[in-house]
Amino acid sequence: MASDATIFTLFGATGDLAKRMVLPAFWDLFTRGLMPKRWRLIGNGRGEVSDEEFRDHVRSVLEQFGPGDLPEGKWREFADNLRFSGGGFRPGDPGTLVEVIGTALDEVGADANYIHYLALPPGAFAKITEALAEYKLLGHDARVVYEKPFGTSLKTFRELDELVHSVMSESQVYRIDHFLGKEATQNLHVLRFANPMIGSIWDARSVCQVQIDVPETLGVSDRAEFYDANGAFRDMIATHLFQVAAEVAMEPPHSLSADDLQAARTDVLEHFRPLAPDEVIFGQFDGYRELPDVPDDSTTDTYAAAQLWVDSERWAGVPFVLRSGKRMHRGYQEVSLVLRPEPGPLSGVPDSILRMSLSGAGSMAARLMVKKPGPDLELATRPIEINLGDVPGTDPMPPYVSLLHDVIIGDRSLFTSSQSLERAWEVAEPVLADPPTPQPYAPGSWGPADAVELTDGIGWVAERAAG
Ligand SMILES: NC(=O)C1=CN([C@@H]2O[C@H](COP(=O)(O)OP(=O)(O)OC[C@H]3O[C@@H](n4cnc5c(N)ncnc54)[C@H](OP(=O)(O)O)[C@@H]3O)[C@@H](O)[C@H]2O)C=CC1
Numbered sequence: 001m002a003s004d005a006t007i008f009t010l011f012g013a014t015g016d017l018a019k020r021m022v023l024p025a026f027w028d029l030f031t032r033g034l035m036p037k038r039w040r041l042i043g044n045g046r047g048e049v050s051d052e053e054f055r056d057h058v059r060s061v062l063e064q065f066g067p068g069d070l071p072e073g074k075w076r077e078f079a080d081n082l083r084f085s086g087g088g089f090r091p092g093d094p095g096t097l098v099e100v101i102g103t104a105l106d107e108v109g110a111d112a113n114y115i116h117y118l119a120l121p122p123g124a125f126a127k128i129t130e131a132l133a134e135y136k137l138l139g140h141d142a143r144v145v146y147e148k149p150f151g152t153s154l155k156t157f158r159e160l161d162e163l164v165h166s167v168m169s170e171s172q173v174y175r176i177d178h179f180l181g182k183e184a185t186q187n188l189h190v191l192r193f194a195n196p197m198i199g200s201i202w203d204a205r206s207v208c209q210v211q212i213d214v215p216e217t218l219g220v221s222d223r224a225e226f227y228d229a230n231g232a233f234r235d236m237i238a239t240h241l242f243q244v245a246a247e248v249a250m251e252p253p254h255s256l257s258a259d260d261l262q263a264a265r266t267d268v269l270e271h272f273r274p275l276a277p278d279e280v281i282f283g284q285f286d287g288y289r290e291l292p293d294v295p296d297d298s299t300t301d302t303y304a305a306a307q308l309w310v311d312s313e314r315w316a317g318v319p320f321v322l323r324s325g326k327r328m329h330r331g332y333q334e335v336s337l338v339l340r341p342e343p344g345p346l347s348g349v350p351d352s353i354l355r356m357s358l359s360g361a362g363s364m365a366a367r368l369m370v371k372k373p374g375p376d377l378e379l380a381t382r383p384i385e386i387n388l389g390d391v392p393g394t395d396p397m398p399p400y401v402s403l404l405h406d407v408i409i410g411d412r413s414l415f416t417s418s419q420s421l422e423r424a425w426e427v428a429e430p431v432l433a434d435p436p437t438p439q440p441y442a443p444g445s446w447g448p449a450d451a452v453e454l455t456d457g458i459g460w461v462a463e464r465a466a467g
């Protein structure tokens with residue numbers, strides 16, 4: 001950025017995402033010394049909240065979702081930069097935001113850059129975008145961060161995309177998909193492109209199925225209104241899991257630069273076949289309809305599983321099986337490559353699977369078949385596991401910290417392109433147009449039993465390992 005001063009505006013500052021992820025990310029960058037020299041963080045919302053009330057909110061959020069106890073001096077320094085602008089922000093009515101930004105400019109310098117972060121439900125993006133243009137808040141080298149989902153269907157994606165491009169250039173737009181910001185997702189490139197032993201098995205000759213499995217034990221009670229309008233398929237499958245599938249399926253990019261990585265993801269998404277509704281299963285956990293803010297006849301999916309086909313030469317005939325759901329038996333985030341049996345005298349040996357966890361710093365695990373030392377040819381399996389957090393000198397950055405830092409330094413490599421999202425919505429469209437009826441499942445279970453059929457008899461491999 002041209003200036004060493006930045007004014008951040010956080011729309012939806014008292015919402016769920018802000019409290020769990022975004023506000024702790026600001027604190028993390030601050031304590032690492034990675035914030036701009038001079039800055040202000042202006043929370044925005046439709047209610048009336050004083051600066052002091054906002055600071056109290058941020059403090060309690062950091063105590064709950066951040067580091068816990070805050071060193072008093074450091075907290076004071078951080079808190080001095082926090083402001084709140086209430087009354088909402090929409091075309092024709094900017095609430096107090098323009099005035100609060102004006103004061104912040106006086107305080108940190110008129111040359112400050114703007115970063116606007118929309119931590120809002122997708123239905124609110126268009127009005128805020130229009131208002132940013134109307135109130136001339138897209139100057140000052142402004143960068144605008146949109147949460148996912150960017151649009152909720154092909155139609156609404158196109159409308160939003162057109163609006164955004166009518167008021168700002170693509171280089172100003174940062175569409176977040178925080179699964180791309182995970183350390184372990186980034187490590188997929190390194191594992192594959194730097195290690196011939198892994199890179200050489202990365203195709204249909206060696207792999208018979210790819211599973212991307214993200215069950216969650218978490219429910220939705222804090223954000224039922226948002227969730228009921230979106231459901232698991234939009235919230236996880238058509239967004240995060242498609243992007244992870246693109247990371248796995250991409251052809252080697254020319255380099256790991258922002259443009260080349262974005263282009264590789266976009267290119268492979270073009271090969272994603274639009275989903276067939278009969279290869280998708282939706283579920284809804286028992287008791288969901290009794291939650292406050294959920295209509296008692298809601299047909300929203302709290303679980304979705306799908307078979308995705310990637311019609312590229314590399315992946316011809318290999319199903320990518322994707323699954324995610326709320327209130328499930330265990331929570332994990334795993335990519336598994338199920339390998340074909342090795343032809344030859346031991347070709348019956350099952351379970352050759354390379355599993356990569358996307359949680360935390362990430363890990364990789366496999367089981368090898370070995371001869372049990374001894375007089376007979378007896379076989380045994382032995383695990384091999386690498387935890388990336390054990391690599392000496394690691395300092396993993398949580399995804400929101402890493403992505404917020406990328407916005408500050410202007411690195412767009414881990415953000416989604418407009419073209420790739422358009423394709424993602426095209427792939428999702430047949431299911432959105434003709435959604436399967438959700439099957440009920442018990443909270444704490446593994447979801448609808450029928451979904452196992454999507455794995456073509458293999459079963460959910462990470463689930464087996466999780467027990
Ligand atoms: N929560 C999570 O774990 C994650 C969420 N996300 C994404 O983040 C975004 C926000 O999610 P989340 O924080 O959970 O949602 P919330 O339902 O908590 O909404 C966030 C805030 O948006 C404001 N808001 C709600 N509706 C409107 C509206 N129609 N117009 C203007 N403002 C509105 C509210 O603030 P106020 O009332 O103060 O105006 C609310 O507190 C979503 O796009 C979601 O997909 C992404 C990753 C994880």
Ligand SMILES: O=C1O[C@H](COP(=O)(O)O)[C@@H](O)[C@H](O)[C@H]1O
Nearest residue numbers: 148178179216218235236240333
């Ligand atoms: O975007 C979302 O992601 C979270 C899962 O995030 P993670 O930080 O646990 O990887 C999910 O719970 C939420 O429903 C969804 O909106």
